[in-house]
Each structure stands twice: as structure tokens, then as C-alpha cells.
Amino acid sequence: MNSLSDPFEATENERLAQIYTAAAELFCEKGFDGTSMSAVAEMVGITKAGIYHFIPGGKKDLLFAIMSYGLDRLDTHVITPAHAIPDAEERLRSIINNHVRLITSGSKTGGHNPVTIVVEEVGGLSPTHRRKIDQRKRVYVELIRDTLKQLKQDGKLQAVDETVAAFSLLGIILWISRWYDPDGRLSAEQVADEIMKLALGSLLRPQTQQAHH
Amino acid sequence: MNSLSDPFEATENERLAQIYTAAAELFCEKGFDGTSMSAVAEMVGITKAGIYHFIPGGKKDLLFAIMSYGLDRLDTHVITPAHAIPDAEERLRSIINNHVRLITSGSKTGGHNPVTIVVEEVGGLSPTHRRKIDQRKRVYVELIRDTLKQLKQDGKLQAVDETVAAFSLLGIILWISRWYDPDGRLSAEQVADEIMKLALGSLLRPQTQQAHH
């Protein structure tokens, strides 16, 4: 997707990784329009002109790169593992668990992570970039919806609309970053367990629910 | 709350109502920082200086007024009716139903409504205004959580954490405005029904669930 592979964790191109990390943090904190290039530069420790030496495309390309990275993380940690699971119920459990942990673990590393930025700030993208981002998001939604449809074919799904159920599940998960406090009463594991209980409780038919360890 | 009562529906002070409506639409569309005063003025049909004749407090006060109006709508359509219902299960049904309909009906009137703006853009407020908005939001969360606690005392609640459940319910509802299409396959009533099914399915214990007409 990006010309550079995983810029956030690169050991070479250290400056580039610093820029992406700083921009991601500031975009999450103050929003895309509320963050200036000078602010990003200051956090990295160089001049604004220095930023444009590494990011020739400017601010919009920065946003696109960060969103792409967030979706890359979703791909590797949630979507790809899910594709390897044939059983629908097991796949749904995997999706919920991995996505919740992706968000809660991200908020532990000093605030916000690039995974949550993808949701908002789509307006700051160029039409071409926006189409790419939107399509990747749609792929994820369809993964969830297809899993629910398969669950229905297996006779395990309650009498609910799959589309509404898929979006509701997404709403629960994406909302976590707004209220979860890693130093609070509940650990990330507890939150993941509770979300799992809630989601499966409303989706699976009672007789098919079974305890999981 | 505001020095002017319900500026969005006032027949007098027509210009003021126009300004609030235009600003709410633009803030939802492009974000607070992404919207300029000139843009608001242009949509209303007057000059930027003309805006400051009606909104002496400037941009921040505009945002605060719009958020307050959104919370006013939540108060009158969701919170106040809920307080009148002593039974916890019935009260929960009322909250879900009214809040979902408030959001779906709002998106029918030409895009976004001020109810959804309250969630984001809190960073644009002054500390004093932010405290007021945050406190009103907290009141609503506690209404839901208290209702769940009472449900637990009644023995109707499944074995779930009330806080996580309350936030998850909020996540489902607030996320609706991001995907609901009033011209789409599902009507507002159908969406409300589906959400109700999903939410109650994960919260109420099976033996206590009963069909509602």
C-alpha cells in the first residue's frame, strides 16, 4: 500500500518513523485540521522544512500514510488471522478478541494509536486516497457480515439483521478507545472478555452458546 | 442553559437560527477546525463581520451553543422521559428507542444533526465550557449505568459488567449516524427494532425476556 513498508517500526529511516509517530499522535489528539506541520516538526525536533524533505507529498500524504498503517495493523492482526479460521463462530470470536486487544493495547503506548484515526478525518484525504481507504474499510465490514451470514446458515445466529448486527459490533469496538483507561479498574483482558460476552450474547442462539476457556 | 431558548426553531431572530443551523451543518461536515467563520457567513448569506454582530463570543461560543442544543434535545427526548419510568427494563427500552430515533430522524433532515456533534470536537471548547458539556454527558452515562444496576438488583441482568455494558450500548447507538442511510434498505423503525433486539438480547437474562409489541 505504501512505498515504505511499516514506517512506524523501521530501524532504518529513523527520522521517517519519528515523523509518522509524532503526526499520528498529534492527529489523534488535536485532529487533522487542528495539527500544524510546525507542531509535527517541533515534536520530532527538526524544522518544518525538514519534514518536507521526507514527506514530499505534504500534509495529505502524511494523513494517508498514517491511515494506511492503521489499516495495515488491522489486516495483519485481525483480518488475516480470521481468514485462516473456517468455522464461523470461532472466526467471530477471533475477530472480536483481536480487534479489541488491538485497540486497548494501542492506547497503552502513550495515548492514541493509528488504528483509531482511520474512522474520523476521512474528509482530509484527496478523493483518490479516500476511495482507497474507504474500500479497505468496506472489506472489513464485509468480512464481519459474511461471518454472520455463515453463522446464520449454520443455524447459530439469532433472528437479527446481519448488517445492523455487523455495524453494531463495530460501534461497540471502535467506541472503546473513547472510554477505556488502561490505568482504570478493568484490564484490557477483562474488557475484551466483557465485550465478547456482550456481543456473543446478543448474536448466538442460547442453545448453541458454550463456555470458552 | 443558553441565553436564547432553542435558537434552531425560533421564528423571531431568524438570522440567529440560520447561523446556528449553518454552523452545525458545517461543523459536522468539515469539523470544527476545518470550518471557517467566512464559510458559515457565506452559507447564511451575510459577511463574516455580520456573524459577530449576533455571536459576540466568537467561534468557541458558537460550538458551545450547538453542543448545548444537541444535549438539550437529548434531555427532552431521552433523559426526561426516562426519569418518568420507574421500572428498569421499561426505562432501558425507552432510552434505547428514543435515542435511536433521535439520531435516525436527525439524519433525515438534510445530513447531520447537532446531536451527533457533541461526541467529537470537545477539544475546541474552552475549559469552562468543556467541563459543562462533559458533565451533562456524564449524567447521561450514569442514567444508563444506574438503570443497568437496578436491572441487576431485579435479577434481570445477565452476568456482565454494568460499565462496559453501558458504554457498549452507547457505542452502538452513536455509531448509527455513521452508517445509517434514510434512503436505504432499512427504515428508522426497523433499525430501532433491530438495535433493541441486539441490546436487550445481550443484557437481559433469557427467562426474563418477553415479546413486546
Add this chain to the structure above:
DNA sequence: GTAGCCTGACCAACCGGTCAGTAGTGTGGT
């Protein structure tokens, strides 16, 4: 020497906000 990294000075455009002034409208006095 030359290639990559980075700076300081600079640019037009735009930001939120101010202000003097004006057109129109109604009011009161005579």
C-alpha cells in the same frame, strides 16, 4: 566532490476577530 540531511528566510493565502461607518427603520417632539 557530491549526495543526503536539514536550516532560515520567505511566500501567498487564509485564519479569527475588530472597527468605523452606513443604510434602513421606527419613535418622539413640535
Add this chain to the structure above:
DNA sequence: ACCACACTACTGACCGGTTGGTCAGGCTAC
């Protein structure tokens, strides 16, 4: 009937400051 006054609604010009972005050149390191 007429004028003087006041008030509201609004404009156009303008302010200092900041924005995203550029560019010529300097400083290393190989």
C-alpha cells in the same frame, strides 16, 4: 408633516498571527 434621534443590521476594509508549502544554500560524511 417634518425633522432629529436612536437603534438594529450589516458592510468593507483591515489587523496581527498562522497556515501549508518552497527554495537556496550550508553542513556533514563518505
